[in-house]
Structures are given as structure tokens and as C-alpha cells.
Amino acid sequence: MAEDALIRELSAAVERSPDAVELRLHLAELLVAAGRYAEALTHCSAALTQDSANTAALSLLQRCSAALSSPPDKSATFNWSAAEEQVADIIEPAFVDSGDGPPDMENERDLDVLAPSDVKLADVAGMQNVKDRLEVSLLGPIRNPELMRAYKVSARGGLLLYGPPGCGKTFLAKAVSGEIGANFYPIGISDVLQQWLGSSERAVHEIFEVARRNAPCVLFFDEVDALGMRRANMRGDSGHRTVVNALLAETDSATSDNTGVYVLGATNAPWDVDPALRRPGRFDRVIFVGLPDSEARAGIVRFHLSDRPVAGIDPKSIAARTDGFTGADLAHICDTATQLAMADSARSGQVRPISMDDINAAMDQIRPSASQWFDVARNVVEFGNRDGAYDELAKYMRRKRFR
Amino acid sequence: MSLDPEINSAGNAITLANAYMEARNYGRAQEVLGLALTQNPHNATLLTELARARHLSGDNDVAEQSVVRALALTPDDAYPMRIYASVLVELGRRREGLSWARRAVDAAPLDHTTHYEYARLLTTTGDAAVALPVATEALRLAPANADAHDLMGVILGMLGRRAESTAEHEEALRLEPGHARALANIAVNRANSRNLSGALTGFREAAQLDPHLGDEVRKNITATVRVWLSWTTIAAWAALWISVRIQEHADAASPGARIVAGLGCIVMLVMFGWLARSLPRNLWAPVLRQREFRSLKIYLGLGVVVLGVLSVFALGVPVSYWVQLGALLLTVVVSWVAPRFDED
Numbered sequence: 001m002a003e004d005a006l007i008r009e010l011s012a013a014v015e016r017s018p019d020a021v022e023l024r025l026h027l028a029e030l031l032v033a034a035g036r037y038a039e040a041l042t043h044c045s046a047a048l049t050q051d052s053a054n055t056a057a058l059s060l061l062q063r064c065s066a067a068l069s070s071p072p073d074k075s076a077t078f079n080w081s082a083a084e085e086q087v088a089d090i091i092e093p094a095f096v097d098s099g100d101g102p103p104d105m106e107n108e109r110d111l112d113v114l115a116p117s118d119v120k121l122a123d124v125a126g127m128q129n130v131k132d133r134l135e136v137s138l139l140g141p142i143r144n145p146e147l148m149r150a151y152k153v154s155a156r157g158g159l160l161l162y163g164p165p166g167c168g169k170t171f172l173a174k175a176v177s178g179e180i181g182a183n184f185y186p187i188g189i190s191d192v193l194q195q196w197l198g199s200s201e202r203a204v205h206e207i208f209e210v211a212r213r214n215a216p217c218v219l220f221f222d223e224v225d226a227l228g229m230r231r232a233n234m235r236g237d238s239g240h241r242t243v244v245n246a247l248l249a250e251t252d253s254a255t256s257d258n259t260g261v262y263v264l265g266a267t268n269a270p271w272d273v274d275p276a277l278r279r280p281g282r283f284d285r286v287i288f289v290g291l292p293d294s295e296a297r298a299g300i301v302r303f304h305l306s307d308r309p310v311a312g313i314d315p316k317s318i319a320a321r322t323d324g325f326t327g328a329d330l331a332h333i334c335d336t337a338t339q340l341a342m343a344d345s346a347r348s349g350q351v352r353p354i355s356m357d358d359i360n361a362a363m364d365q366i367r368p369s370a371s372q373w374f375d376v377a378r379n380v381v382e383f384g385n386r387d388g389a390y391d392e393l394a395k396y397m398r399r400k401r402f403r
Numbered sequence: 404m405s406l407d408p409e410i411n412s413a414g415n416a417i418t419l420a421n422a423y424m425e426a427r428n429y430g431r432a433q434e435v436l437g438l439a440l441t442q443n444p445h446n447a448t449l450l451t452e453l454a455r456a457r458h459l460s461g462d463n464d465v466a467e468q469s470v471v472r473a474l475a476l477t478p479d480d481a482y483p484m485r486i487y488a489s490v491l492v493e494l495g496r497r498r499e500g501l502s503w504a505r506r507a508v509d510a511a512p513l514d515h516t517t518h519y520e521y522a523r524l525l526t527t528t529g530d531a532a533v534a535l536p537v538a539t540e541a542l543r544l545a546p547a548n549a550d551a552h553d554l555m556g557v558i559l560g561m562l563g564r565r566a567e568s569t570a571e572h573e574e575a576l577r578l579e580p581g582h583a584r585a586l587a588n589i590a591v592n593r594a595n596s597r598n599l600s601g602a603l604t605g606f607r608e609a610a611q612l613d614p615h616l617g618d619e620v621r622k623n624i625t626a627t628v629r630v631w632l633s634w635t636t637i638a639a640w641a642a643l644w645i646s647v648r649i650q651e652h653a654d655a656a657s658p659g660a661r662i663v664a665g666l667g668c669i670v671m672l673v674m675f676g677w678l679a680r681s682l683p684r685n686l687w688a689p690v691l692r693q694r695e696f697r698s699l700k701i702y703l704g705l706g707v708v709v710l711g712v713l714s715v716f717a718l719g720v721p722v723s724y725w726v727q728l729g730a731l732l733l734t735v736v737v738s739w740v741a742p743r744f745d746e747d
Contacts (some may be wrong), residue, residue, distance in 0.1 A: 190435075193422050195414035226426040230581065240422060271614055272426060379617025382689055383610035 006030060014043070021047045021054065028060050037064040114214055117177035117184040124168065124175050125299020130289055134159075134176060137285045138262070142180050157281050158251065158263030160224065162270040163289035164370035164377075166328025168296075169266035170222060172289060176264060177218035185211055186220045189227050192243060204246040208256065215260025224265040224283070225272040244274050251282045268373060271380050271390075288392045291370060291400070292327055294319045300327050304334035309341075311353035318359060324368040324400075336362035374402045413439055413446045420452055427615065429460035447476040451483040458486065463493045481511035485520040492524050500524060508537075515544035519551055522558065531561035549579035556588055565592050583613035587620060594627050602627050603681045624686065625693040628678070635674045642667020 010027040017023065024047045031040035044061035047054060121131050121139075138159050141148050159176075161169040170186070177184035185207070192203050211219040221227060228244050250256055251263060265283050267273060277283055292300060297319035305313060322330060337358035344358075345351045374397065381394040396402075416439030423432035436453040443449055454470035457463070467490050473483040484507035491500030504521040511517045518541035525534035535558050541551045556571030569592045575585035590605025603624060610620040645663045682690070 189422055190415075190419055193415075193418050195412065195418040223426070223428070223431075226422050226428060226431075229422075229426055240425065268428075269426065376614055376617070379610060379614040379621075382685060383607055383617055383620065384614050386611070 004034075007034065018046070019050060021051050021057070025054075025056055025060065028057075028064075032060060032063060040064050114183040114185050114210070114217070116181070117174045117218070119171065119174045119178045121172075121175045121179055123178075124172060124296075125303075126293045126296025127168070127172075127289070128293075130172065130287060133287050134172070137287065138176065139179055142262070157285065158265060158283040159285045159287065160265045160267065160270060160273070160278070160283040161287050161289050162267050164291065164326055164373040165268050166326035166369065167289050167291060168327050169289050170220070173218065173220045173264045173266060176262075177220070180216060180218070180262070182216035182218045182260075182262065183211075183214045184218050184220065185214070186222065188222050192227060193240075198242075200243045201246040204243060204250055208250040208258070208261070211261045212258065216262070217260065218262045218264055221263070221265040224267040224277070225269040228265075228274050228277045230272055230274045231276075244277070248274075248276055248282070251277070269376070271384055286389070288396065290396050291324060292330070294323070296327075297322050297325065297330060300330045301334060304331050305338075305354065308334075308338055309351070309353040310355075312356055313354065313359065314356065317356075318363075321363065324370070325366075326368070326370050329366060329369050333359065333362045333366050336365060378402065413443050413449050415439075417448060417452055420456060424456055424459060427459075429456050432456040433460070445476060447473045447480065447483065450476070451480075451486055454483070454486050454490065458490050458493065463490050466490045467494065479510055481507040481514060481517050484510060485517055488520065488524060492527060497528050501528070513544065515541045515548060515551065518544065519548075519554060523554055526554070526558055526561065529561075531558050534558050535562065547578055549575040549582050549585065552578065553582065553585045553588060556585070556592075560588070560592055560595075565596060568592055581612055583609045583616055586612060587616055587623070591623065594623065594630070597630065599627050599631055600677070600681050607683075607686075621686075621689055621693065624682070625690050628682070628690055631674065631678055635671055638670045638674065639667060642670070 007027065007030050010023065010030065014020065014024050014027055024043050028040040028043040028047070031037070031043065041061060041064040044057050044064060047057040048061065051057065121134070124131065141153065161172060163169060173186075174184055187207055191207065192200055194200050194203060207219070211217045228247055229240060231241050231244055251258070263283070270278075270286065273283070278286070294316075298315040301313075301315040301318050318330075318333075322333070325333075337354050340358045340361055341352060341354040377390075377393060377397065381390050381397060385391065385394060416435050420432040420435045423429070423435065433453060433456045436449055436456060440446065440449050440453065450469050450473035454466045454473065457466035457469060467487070470483050470487045470490060474480075474487060477483065484503050488500045488502075488504035488507060491497075491503060494500075501521075501524055504517075504524050507517040508521050518537050522534040522538035522541060525531070525537065538551065538555045538558050542548070542555055545551055552571045552575035556568045556575065559565075559568035559571060569589055572585045572589045572592070575582050576589070579585075586605055587609035590602045590609060593599075593605055594602035606620045606623050606627070610617045642663060645667075
């Protein structure tokens with residue numbers, strides 16, 4: 001009520017002094033806070049007519065347009081054509097075609113959730129096979145838009161990375177984002193699932209809106225199996241079903257314009273992901289991220305010991321003896337070795353570096369953790385691979401003698 | 404992805420944990436609940452959910468600690484009671500577990516889940532007759548619950564009422580077409596009715612729907628193949644026995660013996676053909692690697708050695724007798740223990 005009174009007073013003041021840009025913007029801010037976006041937009045346009053470089057006005061205007069472009073409000077009486085004509089010569093297009101230069105943040109609040117990634121594929125040790133596949137299925141087309149145009153293809157749709165836990169799927173997604181110079185927007189299931197009815201669906205919509213506002217943007221969904229679980233596997237009363245429907249709607253090219261939004265997902269259990277989410281236009285490309293190869297293992301060990309006092313560590317020898325270990329297992333080995341060295345230093349009163357002896361002792365304690373994952377994967381390969389979707393996994397398991 | 408530090412609302416934490424548990428990611432569910440419990444240490448629902456996540460991941464000792472704390476906070480709540488009951492049965496304390504399940508039913512007699520859980524625990528301990536009225540009550544309270552129909556099917560199957568059992572499983576499938584467990588249970592009924600072809604198809608479809616059933620399905624396929632093997636062996640033995648008998652009482656080149664032996668071969672070929680058609684090639688190796696077949700191979704090997712030794716030391720005895728004896732031994736070994744089909 002008090003807010004309404006303030007808005008009324010400010011509106012009167014703006015009418016009295018139509019050239020007071022600051023006053024007008026303050027009013028617009030209050031209107032946005034009250035959810036009266038259409039009115040706020042009129043004031044933003046008026047402010048921009050007077051001061052076309054006003055960044056606050058631009059930012060507010062984009063917030064208003066984003067809010068208004070989501071579900072259309074039938075009761076709104078705002079004249080869109082008139083507003084568009086008013087601002088057409090003032091505002092530059094929100095998204096530029098070229099991916100060059102650092103990505104822009106269109107909304108200050110988005111700064112909290114978005115981060116341009118500084119990781120590149122070159123920072124990922126080993127795993128050449130996965131990098132090659134990423135290059136062919138995603139990065140190549142994005143880097144060569146003229147080729148895409150020539151072949152009449154688009155980079156729409158998403159890419160799903162799957163494999164045992166702790167093998168660097170998230171890191172790879174960050175590297176993809178860094179390669180194309182896009183904002184990186186990581187989403188965990190805690191960003192989406194909420195207890196109140198309807199709020200999870202709203203969260204899904206808001207996430208995609210943020211990504212669209214900040215294109216080019218890599219929208220990375222972690223644990224897609226928990227978020228987009230097979231609806232057929234859900235118990236009858238699961239409120240989760242509507243979240244999958246919301247995800248389907250947002251990734252549907254017929255109803256949503258996701259130009260410049262690259263959707264990446266990671267999952268340990270692609271077989272539990274709803275089949276509709278894997279249809280063309282959604283997570284239609286799938287890449288298996290297996291256990292780190294020897295080169296990757298050496299790189300991981302080097303990375304985890306890089307800022308610690310070490311002496312005589314031979315990453316290659318460690319890599320040779322850790323076939324079957326995940327990246328997380330290797331990190332665990334490095335941490336355990338560090339703890340052993342620390343404990344010894346505390347006992348002797350003399351600080352000593354981490355040595356190969358500590359690594360060997362740690363390796364005796366830690367077993368590879370991916371075997372349980374491969375047990376389930378074996379079932380999938382044996383019983384659930386009629387369409388050949390898991391041929392790559394089957395080949396990998398045969399080669400690694402997991403079958 | 405790090406866990407959101409804002410999981411401060413118990414409700415949100417439970418929503419997340421349930422999503423993780425549905426995705427069988429029990430470790431993450433425990434992390435979420437543990438984080439929420441640091442901020443709400445006396446929340447009984449969080450404690451109960453944590454106990455459930457631990458129970459589902461097989462850590463029943465620690466699950467017991469959480470659920471006991473939850474029960475201390477809400478001693479009349481049926482939900483922790485039934486989780487506790489399930490934990491106790493898993494820990495081998497069957498009588499205590501059933502008593503807590505019974506208590507949960509008394510605490511919430513109109514809640515179908517308490518009846519369901521009590522009936523389920525009774526079936527795991529083999530008390531199908533006692534479980535039947537309890538499951539009936541669960542179904543009366545929730546007639547559209549697929550799990551309850553499936554459980555009823557299991558109980559009826561245990562009581563030998565196979566047709567009714569299959570009907571219940573089919574009803575579960577009608578209510579939830581993705582109910583892999585119901586599909587697997589229908590296949591078990593088919594196998595027990597010696598519809599081996601239908602059983603093999605059912606088992607494979609169940610594992611295709613839910614790969615987590617793979618181990619159990621592989622075991623059941625092995626049991627099905629063993630039934631087939633015993634039939635084939637009996638056919639082979641019968642053909643051999645008849646042809647040897649005919650040969651003993653006629654000329655060496657008796658056409659009767661040849662016809663019988665030929666028919667025996669045809670029967671065996673047909674059976675092999677059926678198996679090759681019913682069981683995809685990629686499943687042969689996994690099935691033969693099963694423990695049941697490993698022991699079978701050992702027994703067969705021993706049988707051959709024994710037979711060889713006897714032949715060497717008893718050259719005067721007609722070979723035909725040893726052939727018959729061998730075939731008989733094979734039959735006994737193959738059908739040594741009637742194959743058992745796992746159902747849940």
C-alpha cells in the first residue's frame with residue numbers, strides 16, 4: 001500500500017518534471033519491483049529518448065522485456081508496436097551474431113550465477129578421443145558458422161556427457177564453454193527442485209531466460225538423470241514429472257528460441273534419462289567420458305600435487321599403476337598421501353615433502369571406485385542396447401575387460 | 404556441482420533427497436540430508452529420510468542410529484516405525500522388525516503404506532499366508548497402487564495361485580507401464596509354469612526397462628536355461644536308452660534303433676534351435692559365467708572322470724550300460740537342484 005502511494009506520488013512528480021531522468025528511472029525501478037513491467041517499460045523508453053547511453057535505463061528496459069516476453073499477460077494493455085517504434089533507433093540488438101569478444105552480462109543479477117569460463121580443452125589432460133568427438137559434434141560447427149550455413153545445419157540441440165562418476169564431465173563442460181568464449185551457467189538439481197508446487201517449473205523457465213539473456217551461453221545441467229528422470233520410472237505421485245515437462249518445453253525449438261544457448265548435460269546414468277529429453281533438438285548428441293587414460297591420470301596427479309611440497313614424485317609411474325582409477329580416486333590418493341606426509345611431519349617435528357612412499361602407501365589403501373558403475377553399465381549393454389545407443393560403451397568395456 | 408549452501412529449508416532438502424533417491428543416488432541424498440540436519444538437528448522427518456537413504460544404500464547399522472533418533476523425537480509417527488522395521492529385518496532381527504511393522508500399522512491403520520510394508524516384510528520372511536490379508540487391506544486402501552498389486556502378485560505366487568498372481572502383476576503393469584519389477588515377476592510365473600520362451604522374453608524386457616534388475620534377471624535366465632538343459636538331457640537319455648535297448652535285442656544295424664536315435668537327435672536340434680532363437684548371442688557368455696553353471700561344469704567334469712575310470716577297470720562290461728549310466732548321471736546332475744526363480 002505504502003509502495004503504491006509512493007508510486008502515485010512519483011508518477012505525479014514525473015508528470016510535473018518529464019525531463020528528470022533519474023526520477024523517472026527511480027519510478028521505473030519501483031514499478032519493476034511491483035511487477036508492473038509494462039508501465040516501467042514506458043518510463044525506460046522515455047528516459048532513453050532523453051539519454052540514449054544511460055546504462056541503468058538499458059538494463060531496466062531489458063529486465064522489463066524479459067519479464068514481459070515470458071508468459072503473455074492477456075490483461076496487459078500496453079501498446080507493444082508503439083513502444084518498439086519508440087525505442088527502435090535507440091537500443092542496440094541485445095545479442096550479436098559474432099561470438100568474438102567477451103560475453104556481455106545483460107542483467108546485474110545474472111552476474112551471481114554466470115561465469116565466463118577460462119578453462120580450455122587444452123587444459124584437459126589426455127582424453128583425446130573425447131576431445132575429438134566434442135570437436136566434431138559441437139565445437140566445429142559453432143566455430144564455422146559459414147560451413148553450417150552451407151550445409152544448412154544449425155548448432156541447436158544439446159550434448160549429453162555420460163560416464164562413471166568422478167571422470168571430469170563437469171570440467172569438460174567448462175572447457176567447452178571456454179573454447180567458444182561463452183558464459184558458463186552451471187545448474188545443479190538444487191537450483192531447480194523446490195518443495196512448493198509450481199516453483200520448480202518456474203525455476204526451469206527462469207534458468208533458460210537467464211541463459212537466453214546472456215547468449216552466447218553454455219547452460220550446463222549436472223546430474224540430468226535426477227532432474228530429467230524417465231517419467232515411466234516415477235512413482236504415481238511424483239511431483240517431479242512436471243519438471244521434466246518444463247525441461248521439454250524449454251528445450252523445444254518450436255516454442256522457445258534458444259539461439260546462442262548451448263545446452264550441455266552430464267549424467268552417470270543416461271539410461272535413466274527420459275527418452276523424450278534425448279530426441280532431436282534436445283540432448284540429441286551423446287558422448288561417453290570413460291576413465292582417464294594414462295596421460296590424463298598423470299596430468300590429474302600433477303594438478304593435485306602442484307601447490308604442495310613434493311619430492312621425487314613420478315606422475316608417469318603413478319599413472320601406469322592406476323589403470324581403472326577415476327579422477328576422483330586419484331585426487332583421493334593425492335590427499336591421502338599429503339595427510340600421511342603431514343602426520344609424519346607432525347610426529348617428527350620436521351616438515352618433509354610428499355614422497356613416492358606416501359603415494360604408494362595411499363595407493364595401498366584406495367581401491368578404484370568405478371566398478372559399481374560398470375556393474376550397472378554391463379546390464380545396460382547386455383539388456384538395454386537393442387538400438388545400439390551404447391555400442392561405444394560396450395566396445396570400451398570389452399577393451400577394458402569389464403565384461 | 405557443489406551442494407547449494409542454501410539448503411536450509413528442511414522441505415527443500417527432502418525434495419532434493421527424494422529426487423536423488425528416485426535416481427538411486429543414495430550417496431548424494433545422504434549429503435543433502437546431512438547438510439540440512441546440521442541446521443535442523445532435531446527434525447524427525449530429516450532424520451527418517453536420512454535413515455531411508457542409508458537403508459537403501461545398504462548401510463543398515465547407521466540407518467538404525469538415525470531412525471532411532473527420529474523415533475525418540477516422534478514416537479507415535481508411523482513413517483519412522485516402518486523404516487525401522489525394514490532396517491531391522493535387513494539386519495537379521497526379523498522378529499523385532501515385524502513387531503515394529505505391526506506397530507506402524509496400529510499407529511496409522513488408514514495409511515496403505517504401513518500395511519504394504521508389513522506385508523512386504525512378511526513375504527521376505529516367507530510368511531505368505533499371514534501377508535495375504537495385510538496386502539489385501541493395503542489394496543483396499545489404495546486400489547490404484549501398482550506396487551501393492553505387484554506385492555499381492557508375489558504373495559499369491561508364493562501360495563501357488565499362479566493365475567491370480569499373474570493377473571495382479573498385469574494389473575500393476577496396466578497402472579504403471581514402466582513397472583519393470585512386475586514384468587520380471589510375470590516372467591517368473593511363466594518360468595514356474597514352464598513357459599520358458601515367454602519367461603526369457605519377460606526377463607529380458609524387464610532388464611531393458613530397468614537395468615538395475617540385470618543381476619537378478621541374469622540369474623533367472625540361467626535358471627531358465629537350466630530347466631531347458633534338464634529337458635534336453637532327459638530327451639537325450641531317453642533316446643539313447645531306447646536305441647541301446649533296441650540294439651541289444653536286434654542286429655547291430657537295426658533300423659528301429661537308428662530311427663529312434665535319429666528322432667532323439669532331431670528333438671535335441673529343435674531344442675537347441677529354440678534356445679538359440681530365444682536367447683540373444685550376447686547373453687550366452689554371461690549366462691554360462693554364472694555360478695550355477697560353474698558348479699555344473701565341475702560336476703560334469705567329475706562325472707566324465709568317474710565314468711572313464713570305471714570303463715578302464717571294467718572292460719568286460721558292455722559299453723552300452725556305461726553310456727546309459729552316464730546319461731543318467733548327467734540327468735541327475737543337471738536337475739540336481741530344481742532351478743529356483745528369484746522374485747520380489
